[in-house]
Amino acid sequence: MAGFVFGLVLHPTRDVSEVVGIIERWAAQHGKTLAVRTEDGHRVPPSVRLLPAAELTDRSDALISIGGDGTMLGALRSAVRDPKPVLGVHLGRLGFLVEVEPPELPRALERLVAHDFTVESHACLACDVCGDDVVAFNDIALVRQPGAGFVTATLAVDGQRYGYYRCDALVVSTPTGSTAYSYAAGGPLISPAAQAVVVTPSAPMAGISRSVVLSPDEAVHLELRPDSAPVAVEMDGLVIREAATEGAVHVRYVRDAGQVVRLDPRRHQERNQLKLSLLDLPLLPDQLRELLPEGLRDQLSRRELPPSR
Structure with a gap:
């Protein structure tokens, strides 16, 4: 157990020093190793080992995500080729994936090292976006640019054409992502224990106007029509293309792609x-x-109340 390595995944902008300090003191007392991406080295104590981003997951026994759901999704994506248990520590405002509050960390770390936890398996969407391979644990979305018209795209499932959409945004989500953008667009809540792909239009103007719930074994293909406005492509809320005017998104469901630690x-x-x-x-x-x-x-x-001076 002395060789146990925790990989820290930090919120990109929020102050994480208090939580990192709790983890660092616990690790020093118990002879465990902490690691973080080299580019985050200025945000952690000198005792934390710096590793290239590509090596952090491979050389960690477990990941600790410090932030909200966005940070947690980033940790899951980083480990998608070699899934490791990911413990979420809450710094966000409305987290559905994260579980642990900072004061609960010492006991949570003890249980993590002792393997006294359950794993909540999460699927992802493996997506070919206009020729680029990306992975999403919540959703992939085609979003219109304000004032530029509508997203107009056709839907095909396993090669069979279903119809078309004309809407403000088109969201393809996992069950985990059903509480995110898809939910805001009026899509159904899907149990995290279920396996499904949900395609939901936001503010549909024509074409398919309801959510379509598909089997995990069905491949989803969305193709922009020539009359579509330029669209942004978002992966788990991150913009990966800003003004696509043509091309297609091919989506495939991948089971057991992420491991989320559940203590209770x-x-x-x-x-x-x-x-x-x-x-x-x-x-x-x-x-x-x-x-x-x-x-x-x-x-x-x-x-x-602000601290007294």
């Missing part, structure tokens, strides 16, 4: 159900606060 699956599921219900409430954060018991409101207010 039932509690995590209950939290996610609550988060989804809050998304549908048309209330601002201050209005939601008024729904809390008075004692809990006071606790939150004290936490948010």
